[in-house]
Amino acid sequence: MTVFILKRLGLVVLTMVVSSFLVFTLNEFSPGNVASKTLGPYASQEQKNILFERLQLNDPVLLRYVRWIGVLTGVIVDPLQDPVLGLNFHDPRGDQYFGNLGYSTLYKVPVNDVIWNRLGNTLALAAIAFAIILPLSMVFGILSGMSEGSMLDRTLSYTGITLTSIPEFASGVMLMAIFVLWLEWLPGTSPLMSLPEWSIAEQFVLPVLVLVLYDFGYVARMVRGSMVEVMTRPYIRTAILKGLPYRRVIMKHALRNAMIAPFTVILLQINFLITGVVVTEVIFGFPGFGRMLLEAALFGDITLVEAATMVAVFIAVTTQLVGDIGYMYLNPRIRFT
């Protein structure tokens, strides 16, 4: 068990290093690009030359990547904050500390000042959506899995398929047409500021609804599939034949075993909800992590893109790790493999 976890932790670190290197290379492969992207379209050639020299952009990509890690871990000074560049970048934390993610050229603030705030908003959105998706998909999945092929099962299955087939931007547009334009019940944008007409809670409703509609059908199908399989097992038949009340058979015998397989799928939804909500955030103008990443990528804010990718990959690999460990805990049969 310990060996397994240590091995997996090693893999997490490896994945983070490899993926951050790939993203770094992709973004910084052409050094001239780095200079012009950092300084924006109105920079003079002279400014670019100074930056080029200061950042030592002529060095090989691998060396620059090591230097980037150095800035991150606080071993060396962040070159972008150098006053000689005239960028007026100033981080109150100083220019050399552990966890220095650099300076965002899009927002003109240290990355640490923007990224955690945005991630917090997304976490709030994801947490609310998850708190609705989980019970909803469990109830629907269990109900339809209990009686495979019944009218209820068919209705629920086709509803699920239809809902997961509608992309987030399409359901967002449809919901807006209904609730914003027609019924006028909800706001069409969610800037998370107190607007005179709409409270913050009301601004959360539509983004959460879009996420729930897109995701719950998928999770419900996984739960259903697992439940269907468990219901055909001999021990369920035995339990029914020995006269146990049906409720008890479901609650005590079936559910526990049916929850093992979808466990990983459910945990991966956390990952999806944090990193895959870009579309929802863009539709409603929600100030979240995904929209920040998209804007940074479109603007050419290399520092922020690199930092945000690291955070996203970290979330992805840790949820996977937690999923695997939890799965082993739930299913003792694979504990020693």
Add this chain to the structure above:
Amino acid sequence: MNDQATARQPAGPGAASRPGLAARTLKAIGLLRESKAAIIGVGLILFWVLLALLAPVIAPYDPLKSNYAALANPGMLTPGHLLGTDHLGRDMLSRIMWGARTVLTVTPVAILIAYVVGITLGMLAGYYRGWVDTLISRVSDIILSFPVLILYIILLSTVGPSVFNIIVAVTLAFAPGIGRIVRGLVLDLRTAEYVAAAQIRGETGPFIMIVELLPNARGPLIVDACLRFGYTVITIGVLGFLGLGLPPPDPDWGGMVSETTALITIFPHMALVPSIALSSLVIGFNLLADGLREISMRD
């Protein structure tokens, strides 16, 4: 060939009396008719395929041409414009038809390439095992642990959006997953007697993989491909919506939504129509996938 078909699928068609392509197609259609979901799915897909094929003939207007007179009243069911016009006065119906053409050409090409790459990698990993397997599986794990949408955003914002780059991005995101499925199937199949027989006959690795293993792994792959079709349509739509899709002015459903969401409170049809079109195509693929899965489980 003979013993393998009987060994793997006793109920399947024996190789000696293997029916021709036409007969097999007819049989497949007969099977499909058993699932209502599959019929509806095929119907939806055919509907869009027909519109896409006939777009140059039946589209009432040039999809790129603005009708400035229509700007004053762009709503649906206005004379001459069944689905209204968009924010630049272009006919929605024509744009939807031409948009179907875009999505229905890019999607199959992207899927095909992703499958060629994925199947090759999966076969190599599953058949040769050893360090080949370790290398391919580790790299796949790393790509699969990357959040897909973020992968697309970083890739396409760096190299720039174009049809070619979208196909490359879809391949990169899908191939590891396909490879993993194929690897699992091959690991299971390679212990079969017909593989040993072929090896004794002196057949080469590539021959065994393509002629002996691939045909026997096709069942699960077809269902998977169907799901991935739907998912790719969504992806292309999402990329269009995020401004990373095909460059304007070519009609692209996702892009059409993205250009007109801001106007939703005034002219909802401009964003609604392409949203519904895209959703219905994805529903078609997913219903077909579900029907196929149901039929394949029954046998």
